[in-house]
Amino acid sequence: MFTVTKYPHGTFSWADCGSTDPAKSKAFYSALMGWSAEDLPLGDNMFYTMFKQDGLNVAGLGPLMMEGMPSVWSSYVNVDSADAIAARVKELGGTVLMEPMDVFDSGRMMMLQDPTGAVVGVWQAKNHIGSSLVNTPGAMTWNELTTRDVDKAKDFYTKLFGWQASVDPASGYVTFLNNGRPNGGVMLMDANWGDMPPVWTAYFSVADIDATIAKVEPNGGKVILGKTKAGDIGAFAVIADPTGAVCTFMQLKEPQPWDA
Numbered sequence: 001m002f003t004v005t006k007y008p009h010g011t012f013s014w015a016d017c018g019s020t021d022p023a024k025s026k027a028f029y030s031a032l033m034g035w036s037a038e039d040l041p042l043g044d045n046m047f048y049t050m051f052k053q054d055g056l057n058v059a060g061l062g063p064l065m066m067e068g069m070p071s072v073w074s075s076y077v078n079v080d081s082a083d084a085i086a087a088r089v090k091e092l093g094g095t096v097l098m099e100p101m102d103v104f105d106s107g108r109m110m111m112l113q114d115p116t117g118a119v120v121g122v123w124q125a126k127n128h129i130g131s132s133l134v135n136t137p138g139a140m141t142w143n144e145l146t147t148r149d150v151d152k153a154k155d156f157y158t159k160l161f162g163w164q165a166s167v168d169p170a171s172g173y174v175t176f177l178n179n180g181r182p183n184g185g186v187m188l189m190d191a192n193w194g195d196m197p198p199v200w201t202a203y204f205s206v207a208d209i210d211a212t213i214a215k216v217e218p219n220g221g222k223v224i225l226g227k228t229k230a231g232d233i234g235a236f237a238v239i240a241d242p243t244g245a246v247c248t249f250m251q252l253k254e255p256q257p258w259d260a
Contacts, residue, residue, distance in 0.1 A: 001257035002136035007078035010161040010178040013130030014076040015202035016060030053138030071245035076121035116147040118198035135255040142203035143184040209251035
């Protein structure tokens, strides 16, 4: 009920970590999540690591391609054509940071920056569909944009991917829907965020948020935001790995089965 074999156009399908020290990051996430790791050669003694849960791909890790960049987690949206999306990004006022390129026989990817400043990836699947599990412990369960201009982001992404936007009248939180299925959210950055840039954050499901938090610092990471309740959905925590890459872990009360 949580296994995926194909993602519809416009659905978040993958997340990976670009690290300044892939070996250190790999050891951290393996210890924190219990993931197994398969290293795929990229050449020049570099590797792309596939993290696995129950033998299925759930996330990736690799070296940063540009010097001076900080470690970062990136989220990817599955699309029918990366080239068509690249052309549309420019029409809508976004920026193509990395033009569409083939990644061996795995797929075709590009990176874009939306008009509010947040970066997100696009993935046109071939032999690699993305994560083969969702929502269950060990797998990606949500992707969330924090930005200072919710309306501009909402306009951009609904036009780019065909998403629908549902706004909670009480909190103002925006949920993006893809073909009627919850696919991501948008939160407004207020003054408390300081000068942090807008960002897409990947959430990973865990069975026990307290146990997960307890493993962070002993393995060299940092707890940025401790256990926090998310209404009736569950509880989450924000952490940074030993190289500074930030992502969120969440214990869900009722994980959503994959039914797309």
